[in-house]
Structure formats: structure tokens, C-alpha cells
Amino acid sequence: MSRISIADLGDLKGGENITISGWAQEIKILKSVTFIILRDSTGVCQVTIKGEPNLIEKASTLTRESVIMITGTFKKDGISKSAPEIACTGLTLLNPAGTPLPLGITDPVEADFETRFNNRILDLRKPKNNIIFRAKSSILWGIRKLMTDEGFVEVQTPKIVSSATEGGAEVFRVKYHEKDAFLNQSPQLYKEMLISAGIPKVFEVGPAFRAEEHNTNRHLNEFTSIDIEMAFSNDDDAMQMLELCVYQGITELMDKMGKELETLGYKIVVPKKPFPRMEYTEGIKILEENNVKFNFGDDFSSEHLKIIGSKMDGFYFITGWPEQVRPFYTMQRDDDQRFTKSFDLQYKELEITSGAQRVHDPNVLIKRLKEKGLNPENFEYYVSAFRYGMPPHAGWGLGLERLTQIALNIHNIREVTLFPRDRTRVTP
Numbered sequence: 001m002s003r004i005s006i007a008d009l010g011d012l013k014g015g016e017n018i019t020i021s022g023w024a025q026e027i028k029i030l031k032s033v034t035f036i037i038l039r040d041s042t043g044v045c046q047v048t049i050k051g052e053p054n055l056i057e058k059a060s061t062l063t064r065e066s067v068i069m070i071t072g073t074f075k076k077d078g079i080s081k082s083a084p085e086i087a088c089t090g091l092t093l094l095n096p097a098g099t100p101l102p103l104g105i106t107d108p109v110e111a112d113f114e115t116r117f118n119n120r121i122l123d124l125r126k127p128k129n130n131i132i133f134r135a136k137s138s139i140l141w142g143i144r145k146l147m148t149d150e151g152f153v154e155v156q157t158p159k160i161v162s163s164a165t166e167g168g169a170e171v172f173r174v175k176y177h178e179k180d181a182f183l184n185q186s187p188q189l190y191k192e193m194l195i196s197a198g199i200p201k202v203f204e205v206g207p208a209f210r211a212e213e214h215n216t217n218r219h220l221n222e223f224t225s226i227d228i229e230m231a232f233s234n235d236d237d238a239m240q241m242l243e244l245c246v247y248q249g250i251t252e253l254m255d256k257m258g259k260e261l262e263t264l265g266y267k268i269v270v271p272k273k274p275f276p277r278m279e280y281t282e283g284i285k286i287l288e289e290n291n292v293k294f295n296f297g298d299d300f301s302s303e304h305l306k307i308i309g310s311k312m313d314g315f316y317f318i319t320g321w322p323e324q325v326r327p328f329y330t331m332q333r334d335d336d337q338r339f340t341k342s343f344d345l346q347y348k349e350l351e352i353t354s355g356a357q358r359v360h361d362p363n364v365l366i367k368r369l370k371e372k373g374l375n376p377e378n379f380e381y382y383v384s385a386f387r388y389g390m391p392p393h394a395g396w397g398l399g400l401e402r403l404t405q406i407a408l409n410i411h412n413i414r415e416v417t418l419f420p421r422d423r424t425r426v427t428p
Contacts, residue, residue, distance in 0.1 A: 003018075003019045003020065003021070004018055004019070004020060005020070005040055005041070005042045006020065006022070006038070006039075006040050006042045006043040006044065006045045006084065007042035007043055008042075009045060009074055009084040009086075010084070012074050012076070013076060014074055014075060014076025014077065015073060015074065015076070016073070016074050017071070017072070017073055017089075018071070018072065018073070018074050018086065019069065019070070019071045020038065020040070020045070020069070020070050020086065021040065021067070021068065021069040021070070021094065022038045022039050022040035022067070022068070023038070023039045023040070023065050023066070023067055023068075023097075023125070024036055024037075024038060024062050024063075024064060024065065024066045024067075024068050024097075025037040025038065025039040025044060025064065025065070025105060025106060026064065026106070027059060027060075027062050027064065029056070029059065029060055032050065033048060033049065033050045034048075034049040034050075034055075034056050034059045034060070035047065035048060035049075036049070036059060036062070036068075036070075036088075037083070038068070038070060038086075039125075041130070043083075044083050045083050045084040045085065045086060046082075046083045046084070046085045046086070047070050047072065047085075047086050047088050048075075048085055048086065048087055048088060049088045049091075050087070052088070052089075055088060055089075055090075055091050058091050058093070059091060062093065062096075063096055063097045063098070063099050064097060064099075064101060064105075065097035065101060065105065065122075065125070066093060066094075066095065066096045066097045067093075067094040067095040067097075068091060068092060068093055068094060069090075069091075069092040069094055070086060070088055070090070070091060070092075071088070071089055071090035071091075072086040072087050072088040072089045072090065073086065073087045073089065074086055075087055101122065102115070102118075102119045102122065103115060103116060103119040103122040103123060105122065105125050105126055106126075111123075113412075113414075117414065117420065117425065118428075120418070120419060120428055121428075124418075127264060128264045128265065129415070131257070131260065131261065131264055131266075132404070132408065132410070132415065132416055133416075133418060134257065135253055135257055135261060135266075135404065135407070135408060136400065136401075136404045136416060138252055138253045138256050138257055139249040139250065139252065139253050139400070139403060139404055139407060140205065140226070140249070140400060141252060142248045142249040142250075142251065142252025142253065143226060143245045143248060143249045143252075144205070145248075145252070146244065146245060146248040146249075147203045147228070147245070150201065150241075151200075151201050152201040152202060152203045152228065153199055153201065153202050153203070154202075154203055154204065154205070155190075155191070155194060155199075155202050155203070155204050156204065156206065157184075157187040157190035157191065157204060157206070158184065158190065159183060159184045159206070159207060159209075160174065160176060160181050160182070160183065160184070161181060161182050161183075161184045161189075162179075162181055162182075162378070162381075163182065163378040163379055164182050164185060170185065170210045170211045170212060171183070171185060171209075171210075171211055172209050172211050172221075183209035184208065184209060185208060185209060185210055186208055186225065186227065186397055187204050187206065187208075187225070187227050187397075188227070188327075188329065188397070189329075189379075189382045191204065191227055191228075191229040191395065192229060192329065192358060192382070192385070192390075192393065192395075193382060193385040194229070195229055195230075195231045195390065195391065195393045196385040196386065196388070196389070196390045196391075197385075200230065200231040200232070201228070201229075201230050201231070202228065202229050203226065203227060203228040203229075204225075204226075204227045204228075205224065205225075205226050205227075205400070206224070206225065206227075207222055207223070207224060207225070208222070208223055208224075208225040208397070209221065209222055210223075212422075212423065213423065214423070215422055215423040215424065217411055217412040217413060217414075218350060218402070218405075218413050219413070219422065219423075220401065220413060220414070220417060220420060220421060220422055221421045221422055221423070222421040223399055223400070223401050223402075223417070224399070224400040224401060225397050225398070225399060225400070226245070226397070226398040226399075226400055227395065227396070227397045227398070228241065228245075228395045228396060229358075229393055229394070229395035230393060230394055230395060231391045231392075231393050232391050232392060232393070233357070233392065233393055233394040233395075234341065234357045234392065234394055235319070235331075235341040235342065235343060235355070235356055235357040235394055237394055238343075238355045238356070238357070238394040238395055238396050239275075239277075239317055239319075239343055239345075239355070240274075241396075242345060242353060242355060242396050242398065243273055243274060243275050243315075244273075245398065246271060246275075246315065246345070246398075246403065247270070247271055247273055249403065249407075250268065250269075250270050250271060250407050251270050253268060253407060254268045254270050261408070266408050266409070267409065268407060268408070269314075271314050271315050272314070275314075275315045275316055275317055275345070276312060276313075276316040276317070277316065277317040277318075277319055277343075278308075278312075278316065278317070278318055278319070279318075279319055279320045280318060280319070280320045280321050280322065280339070281320065283300060283304075283308045283318055284296065286307060286308050286311055287304055287307060287308070290307050292304065292307065296322065297322045297324050297325065298325070299325045300318075302349055305346065305348075305349035305350075305351070306348075306349040308346075308349070309346060309347075309348035309349040309350075310348075312346070312348070314347065315345060315346070315347050316345075316346055316347075317343045317344065317345055317346070318343065318344045318346060319342070319343045320333070320339045320340070320341075320342070320343075321339070321340055321342045321343075321344070322338055322339055322340070323337065323338060323339065323340050326340045326342050326356065327372075328359075328365070328368040328369050328371070328372040328374060329356075329358050329359055329365065329368070330342050330356045330357075330358065330359070330368075331356060331357040331358055331359050331360075340356060341356055341357040341394075342354070342355065342356035342357075343355055343356065343396075345396075345398075347406045350402060350405075350406065351402075352398060352399055352402040352403055352406065353396050353397065353398045353399070354396065354397060355394070355395060355396025355397070356394065356395075356396075357392065357393070357394040358392075358393050358394060358395070360386065360390045360391060360392050360393060361386070362383055362386035362387050362390070365383055365386055366383060369383075401413050401416050401417055404416040
């Protein structure tokens with residue numbers, strides 16, 4: 001007698017004795033027969049109990065979502081037309097579920113957002129929600145595989161740091177023994193230092209923290225960042241690698257899970273390469289053509305990006321950002337110092353990536369730190385890596401949640417985050 005998953009039932013001929021475990025999704029007690037709809041991570045099946053008073057009695061005491069183990073015979077041509085059927089010969093209660101359930105799993109009435117996320121474990125039992133995180137894993141695997149094939153080394157950098165990566169107010173201060181420290185906004189400084197250490201291609205997948213005051217459907221205080229840095233590279237090289245990563249991640253998702261996702265209502269579209277590019281100044285022209293006043297050197301707001309994004313189809317780059325809206329480590333253009341060798345990857349109005357060629361001259365780096373109102377002494381550990389031969393380099397940071405949100409066409413970024421951390425939520 002073998003223990004199998006519900007998905008494995010499709011490979012059986014019928015008549016086999018099996019053992020299968022999962023959650024009791026529904027229990028229906030009728031006069032002559034009892035049905036249990038059993039669910040595991042691969043699907044649902046119908047368990048039929050007939051002519052077994054002891055088993056019927058056991059089934060009658062079950063509560064919805066209790067964990068049970070069923071032994072029985074698989075019926076290839078059972079009475080159920082919607083799910084595989086098992087004629088039950090044994091039922092073991094492994095763990096009862098409390099009642100009432102704070103959140104229904106199959107109930108047609110949708111719960112409000114707070115109820116769902118206060119009971120996130122139950123919420124994740126719903127197939128349409130559960131599959132999001134297998135999809136997210138598939139996207140990440142596609143990117144990881146590509147990075148490895150391209151010769152990148154995966155690294156892990158500190159998340160408790162002595163100085164804010166990008167300065168500004170969007171930083172979490174923490175008490176670190178007798179000192180003040182910060183939760184890292186990005187692995188930016190460390191991945192650049194590793195380029196100086198002679199590792200020409202690095203990537204990292206890890207948490208990043210931003211003390212966002214916004215509480216919109218696209219902001220989080222903790223998110224997963226995919227970061228890369230490449231030696232002897234410029235902004236164009238970085239954009240080409242980013243384009244390839246997005247394409248490969250979504251292609252992996254489509255190849256592995258496309259049909260399953262479509263069954264649950266998700267439509268996956270693999271993007272076409274190359275992604276279009278527009279200059280920052282072209283974005284300004286689009287706004288002016290729509291009678292929107294805009295000051296050169298400002299960042300584009302979400303409303304501005306809605307107008308710009310309406311002119312684009314799918315993913316696109318905005319390049320050549322002015323130096324005043326980019327971090328201190330961003331390289332300025334040789335022909336016009338007002339602009340930088342930087343880019344954002346957009347999908348309509350949604351920004352999912354920022355990247356650039358970086359400053360590699362330590363004297364220029366110190367100058368840029370001062371221009372941004374930062375004290376170079378606080379960054380000495382970082383600047384020192386540039387004094388002994390730092391090659392030109394470029395890279396980017398990609399938000400995994402935002403990429404997944406776009407790939408699955410999900411409105412709220414919290415839906416693609418297991419346990420969101422936003423302006424108000426720190427539990428569960």
C-alpha cells in the first residue's frame with residue numbers, strides 16, 4: 001500500500017489500494033453514503049464511505065480543514081465526475097481544525113483584506129492564492145539559473161549596516177549593542193566592493209528594507225531584491241542583462257506552470273525583446289504634450305508615469321536620468337554632466353528596477369557624496385575599496401514581488417508577499 005498525492009491518482013489504472021493524506025475540505029453526510037472532499041497541495045479528490053458504520057461515525061465528527069489520512073481503493077470510473085474517487089476503508093484523524101473557521105477556504109463570499117491577512121495561513125490554502133508563491137519561485141528559479149549559466153557568483157551581504165546606502169528618510173534605524181545601525185536599503189555598496197575584490201559578476205537574492213511612508217497597493221517596507229553587479233560593464237550592458245533576466249523568469253514560469261495558471265484565471269504573456277527605451281527628456285515631452293507642467297530635474301510621480309506609460313506597450317526603459325534624482329554612486333554622462341548613465345525599467349506606470357553604471361573613481365565618489373550632503377567618513381569602508389584598482393562596473397536591483405505582480409497581473413503587491421510588511425502591518 002503506497003502513500004501518494006492526489007495528482008498521482010491520474011497515473012493509476014484503478015483498483016489499487018492507496019494511502020492519501022490532506023485536509024477535509026467538505027464533509028457531506030447523507031442517508032446511505034458519506035462524502036469527504038479531500039484536498040492536498042496537488043488537487044482535490046472525493047472520498048466515498050458506504051456501508052461502514054464506524055467510518056461514517058468518524059466522518060460525522062470531522063470539522064472542515066481537519067488533517068486526515070485515508071486508506072482505500074482508487075476507483076478509476078467512480079461516480080464523481082469532477083474529481084478522482086477513493087472508496088474509503090480507513091480514516092485516521094491526524095489533527096482536528098477548530099471551529100468556526102475565521103476564514104472560509106471554498107466559500108463563494110470573498111473576505112475583506114484585513115480578515116484575509118490576519119488569517120494568512122488559511123488564506124494561502126486557497127488554490128488561487130497558493131499558486132502565486134509557486135509562480136514566484138518559478139520566476140526566481142529561471143533568473144537564478146540564467147545568472148549561474150552566465151557565470152555570476154551568488155553572494156550574501158550584511159543587512160545590518162553602519163550607514164544608510166542611499167541616505168534620505170526611507171531608512172530603518174536599529175539599536176545595535178552600544179551603537180546605532182540601519183537595516184540595509186540595498187546591497188549596493190557591498191556588491192560594488194566585491195567587484196573590487198576581483199569577483200567580476202555577482203548577484204544576490206535577499207531582503208531589502210525601505211521606511212516607506214506610502215501605504216499604496218505597490219509599496220512595501222520589506223521586499224525581496226534581486227541585485228547584480230558586473231565588472232568592465234556600462235549601463236547598456238546592464239540593461240541587456242536585465243532584459244534577459246525578465247524574459248527568462250517569465251519564460252520559465254510559462255513553460256512550467258502556464259496551463260495550471262490559466263486554469264485558475266491567470267494569463268501569462270512572455271515579453272518581447274528588446275524592450276523599448278526612452279530618454280528622461282522624452283518623458284518630459286510626453287507630459288508637455290498632455291498639458292502637464294513639469295520641472296526638469298524632478299522625479300516622475302505615479303500620475304506622470306501613468307501618462308508616459310499609456311504611450312508604451314509592456315516593459316520599457318527610461319534612461320538618462322538627471323544627476324539630482326540619482327544616488328551618489330551613479331556615473332554622470334561624459335558629454336553632459338547634468339545627466340547620468342542610469343535607467344529605470346517600467347511596466348506601464350509601475351517601476352520595477354533601477355540601475356546604472358557606477359562611479360569607479362574614488363575622488364569623484366567623495367565629491368558626489370559631499371554633493372548629496374553625506375559625510376565621506378561614514379562611507380570610508382566603501383570608498384577604500386576604490387583606492388586600489390576599481391574597474392568600471394554597472395548593475396541593477398529588481399523587485400521580485402513587483403515582477404511577480406506584473407507577470408500575474410495582480411493589483412496589490414501584498415498578494416504576492418507571503419507575510420507583508422507595510423506601514424501598519426508587522427504580524428503575522
